[in-house]
Amino acid sequence: MKTQEIKPAAGENRQPETSPYFSHVQSTIVPWLQKVRFRKRLFGGVSEADVWKKLEELNAMYETALAAERARYDALLEAQQKAGDDHRP
Numbered sequence: 111m112k113t114q115e116i117k118p119a120a121g122e123n124r125q126p127e128t129s130p131y132f133s134h135v136q137s138t139i140v141p142w143l144q145k146v147r148f149r150k151r152l153f154g155g156v157s158e159a160d161v162w163k164k165l166e167e168l169n170a171m172y173e174t175a176l177a178a179e180r181a182r183y184d185a186l187l188e189a190q191q192k193a194g195d196d197h198r199p
Contacts, residue, residue: 139171 146164148156 135175139168139175142168142171 146168148164149160151157
């Protein structure tokens with residue numbers, strides 16, 4: 111089967127994000143997802159407790175990344191508000 115390349119729409123930017131959130135995701139979460147393995151059980155596939163433990167780890171990584179992105183966003187908003195105040199008569 112031939113694969114088809116999907117091209118971005120006009121004006122759409124598909125460049126990787128450079129915010130701290132995305133760099134954290136790329137540096138920690140993506141490699142973690144690539145190597146994560148679940149403990150197998152003799153019957154029934156994988157250990158439910160192990161799955162929940164791994165989900166908690168993943169959630170903690172995303173919460174850390176989200177907190178960093180929120181701080182960055184708040185700083186950007188504050189800088190924008192100060193810049194707007196400087197231009198008012």
